[in-house]
Amino acid sequence: MRIDDLSVAIDHLALLESLDQPENPVSVVEEIAQRMFPVEITENQKAILKDLLIPGLPDFEWTVEYTDWLSDPDNPTIIDSITARLVSLIRGMLRMSESQLS
Amino acid sequence: MKRRDFLKRSSVLGLPLMINGMGLQAMRSSSLFNTLNTEDDRVLVLINLNGGNDGLNTLIPLDQYDNLANLRSNIIIPQSNILTLTDTLGFHPALSGFKSLFDNANMHVVQSVGYPNQNRSHFRSTDIWTSASPAEEIWDTGWLGRYSDTVHPTYPNNYPNADFPAPIAITLGPSSSETCEGVAGNFSLAMIDPYVLNPLESGGDDIAPNNIYGDELSYLRNIKEQTNVYSQVIHAAAENGTNVAEYPLSNPLAEQLRNIALLISGGLQTKIYVANLGGFDTHANQVEEGNITGGMHNFLLDLTSSAISAFQEDLKLLGIEDRVLGMTFSEFGRQIISNAAFGTDHGTAAPVFLFGSCVKAGITGENPEIPKQVDPQAGIPMQYDFRDLYGSVLMDWFGVNQNTIEQIFYPDFQYFPIADSCNSYSKNKEVDLSGFDISAYPNPFRNNIRIGFTCRNERVRISIYDTLGYKHLQIVDKTFHAGNHQFNFDGSSLPAGTYYLRIQLAGARQKTTRVIKS
Numbered sequence: 001m002r003i004d005d006l007s008v009a010i011d012h013l014a015l016l017e018s019l020d021q022p023e024n025p026v027s028v029v030e031e032i033a034q035r036m037f038p039v040e041i042t043e044n045q046k047a048i049l050k051d052l053l054i055p056g057l058p059d060f061e062w063t064v065e066y067t068d069w070l071s072d073p074d075n076p077t078i079i080d081s082i083t084a085r086l087v088s089l090i091r092g093m094l095r096m097s098e099s100q101l102s
Numbered sequence: 103m104k105r106r107d108f109l110k111r112s113s114v115l116g117l118p119l120m121i122n123g124m125g126l127q128a129m130r131s132s133s134l135f136n137t138l139n140t141e142d143d144r145v146l147v148l149i150n151l152n153g154g155n156d157g158l159n160t161l162i163p164l165d166q167y168d169n170l171a172n173l174r175s176n177i178i179i180p181q182s183n184i185l186t187l188t189d190t191l192g193f194h195p196a197l198s199g200f201k202s203l204f205d206n207a208n209m210h211v212v213q214s215v216g217y218p219n220q221n222r223s224h225f226r227s228t229d230i231w232t233s234a235s236p237a238e239e240i241w242d243t244g245w246l247g248r249y250s251d252t253v254h255p256t257y258p259n260n261y262p263n264a265d266f267p268a269p270i271a272i273t274l275g276p277s278s279s280e281t282c283e284g285v286a287g288n289f290s291l292a293m294i295d296p297y298v299l300n301p302l303e304s305g306g307d308d309i310a311p312n313n314i315y316g317d318e319l320s321y322l323r324n325i326k327e328q329t330n331v332y333s334q335v336i337h338a339a340a341e342n343g344t345n346v347a348e349y350p351l352s353n354p355l356a357e358q359l360r361n362i363a364l365l366i367s368g369g370l371q372t373k374i375y376v377a378n379l380g381g382f383d384t385h386a387n388q389v390e391e392g393n394i395t396g397g398m399h400n401f402l403l404d405l406t407s408s409a410i411s412a413f414q415e416d417l418k419l420l421g422i423e424d425r426v427l428g429m430t431f432s433e434f435g436r437q438i439i440s441n442a443a444f445g446t447d448h449g450t451a452a453p454v455f456l457f458g459s460c461v462k463a464g465i466t467g468e469n470p471e472i473p474k475q476v477d478p479q480a481g482i483p484m485q486y487d488f489r490d491l492y493g494s495v496l497m498d499w500f501g502v503n504q505n506t507i508e509q510i511f512y513p514d515f516q517y518f519p520i521a522d523s524c525n526s527y528s529k530n531k532e533v534d535l536s537g538f539d540i541s542a543y544p545n546p547f548r549n550n551i552r553i554g555f556t557c558r559n560e561r562v563r564i565s566i567y568d569t570l571g572y573k574h575l576q577i578v579d580k581t582f583h584a585g586n587h588q589f590n591f592d593g594s595s596l597p598a599g600t601y602y603l604r605i606q607l608a609g610a611r612q613k614t615t616r617v618i619k620s
Contacts, residue, residue: 039315042308048276048301056152056380057224065225080240081225088277095302097322101315 012086013079016066025054025062029089036090037098045096052092053085144499145366147375147413147428148246148281149355151406153382154224157435157452157482159399160197161211163469165190170472174440177389190469195395196403199411200455208414209457210520213467214614215491216451216484220434220571224383224448227433232280234489234511245492246271246374247284248510249502258287262331268339269332271374272365274358276302279376290376291332295361296340299333336370343368347416349409355379356409363416366426373500379406382432386443397444406430410457423459424524427499430455431488438476450481450571454491460499462522466610473616476600480569483602483614490516518610538613540564540605546618549594553577555605558584563606567614568599577603593619 021027029050033041041049054062065085069078093099158170159177162184171178184192185201193201203209219237221227235241243251250257250270262268271290273279282290293299298306303326310316310323327333343364349356358377365372381402390396410428417423435452451470470482493507498521508515541554553564564578577591602614 044306044308045302048306051380052277055228056150056378057383058385061224061383065223068223077221077226077240078223081223081229084229084280085225092277092302095300097303097305097319097326100322101318 012083012090016082016086023063023066025050025059028062029053032089033093036093037096038101039098041096041098049089049092053089055088143425145373145375145426146246146495146499147359147362147377147426148279149406149410149428149430150279150376150378151382151402151430151432152228152378152380153384153432154227154434154436154448155382155402155430155432155452156384156388156399156446156449157214158438158470159388159446160194160403161213161453162192162194163190163472164192165469166472169474170438172474173438173472173476174446176442176444177394177440177446179395183395188465191465194400194403196400197407199407203411203414203457204463207463208459208461209455210461210463211465211467212454212456212486212491213465214451214470214482214485215454215488216434216482216486216571217488218484218565218567218571218573220450220481220484222434222448222450224433229280231431231433231488233283234492236512242283243285244279244281244283245489245510246279246281246376247289249496249500250282250289250374251284251286252502252506252510254284254289257284257289262335266371267335268371269336270372271376272362272372273376273378274361275376275378276300281376282374290374291336293336295357296336296365299327299330299336303327303330336365339365339368339370341368343370344420345416346419347412349412349416350405353405353409355405356412359409359413360416363413363420366417366422367420379409384436384445385441385447386445388440388445391444414457414459418459427458427460427495427521428456429495435482437478438472438480438482439478447479451484452482454488456495456520460521460524462519466518468613471614471616473600477569480600481571483567483569483616484571484604485612485614486518486610487516490518491520494518494520516606516608516612538607538611540603540613540615542603542615542617546620547593548620549592551591551593551617552588553591553603554586554588556586557582557607560608562587565604566593566596566617567602567604569602574601 016022019028019031029046065082069082072078159179162179167181179194183195185195185197186192187204200209217230217237221230221237230237232244233241234245254270269291271282273290273292276292278288278290278292282288294301298304303323305323310319344367345360345364349360355377362375381398384399387397388399417426431454432452434449436446436449440446467485489511493511493515494517496502497504497507497517498519504517539556543552555562561581562578565576566574568574574596596619598619601617601619603617604614606612
């Protein structure tokens, strides 16, 4: 899956499931960034993006929340919360001019 | 509305104002009349302590110290280090700045703030605290967004404009706070500082490479900078403003608050600022092994306290302290029992701190009751609903009427006083909870328990919660006449265990008392 057609609504959870390491927030940022940007973004940018995914929290809390979703995949509040974090991350990426270059 | 604001508006609208004619209709009547209710130059600063702050090691109930010392022996602050506020309450030693604010009548502490049916997920509970929804419902707007919608119903169409040239709200950080999400968009501009509005957009310190790709990247970044409709007004305010106090260095919260003071002093009309400090998720090494007043929590509380006290000092020296009210929040408190990793796990209610020269100084609420033994996952029972706190802030600070507050939050909204006359040097005191009590007998009980209370002529609500923060039953919700009342409650349907009876009378007279079903 590539995020190159923004006229199509992004299915955030499907995107998450398509990643190699969806349980690891560093990988989540890294893998989505690879699909989003034509070149490697900087470590500084990755750090800002990771803080959009898990604001003020240690990495393992992403794993905890992701695991909670796996164990209760139809729970609407969990779906909503995880989706909101992914929306925050992807909107941050879309703000970057790098996402307009290919 | 202040006179100068009225004159400014009048000149924009053209005089004379006609009450029945076209003049009135042509002037975006809704926004004018809504802002008539507000104090136009007041600013609210919201500080999000991400991760779930351990309220029990922040604001320490001294009358519960012995039991706390048993339940969290590896992290409890030694009594001799606690900064005493009252006979029964003290601050963590890192909060010397808070202590000064408290002693100078610039701080209001609200005890045990939470919500029914506490969710202990960071993500979900943050969503609840930012949207101010009931725990069972998903709302896609934030509480400050819904408030802003009542003042700016057509936003973002024709914004900025002559009346509102500045962002309605600003989040200090790379993304807009969910608290400011309105029906048609987020009211807050996200910025790192007045000159680097958004490092993701502008590139921040990451300079574009020197090649064709880099040239195009710079081009796009420049366009974004130029098309940011607010960049000029923010730059102008930053140039026009100043900071007088010294802020602590290497303190991210201090840097955010310094920029907020700079922009307010520079005349920016933004009414809401949201700042952030992360790291409060102290599962491990909340305190340092062998050095209980060191460690992560000490570090974070020092950042918070020194940043806020410098900010307040700056506002005072700048002569704008009467215009600013600040409030902290965190998605939950932590469990009463500490863990083996010198930390604490996700809990329930926790104190909230309001600061500013216009706060009603002192403490609202009673100390939580810490029994000798508690369930392993027990948190602090809620005494005040965070939606009542938020709504009371909007009523006291922005002059919002109670009907609107009930629409923004919930029909059962209950007001309690937050702000006071500015610069009142009245002695700090606890809110008067006399003539108000709840009793329960026998306790422990088997099936039936007799609940007694004293009230005025008023609505009385009594509900029963478990130690995880779940509301099991609304026992009573009706109006009683003044006096003492007693009734039997049949609790035979409840599983054995520890519960909290929560009684809500008018205003801040709300408390919880522990009962045990055997």
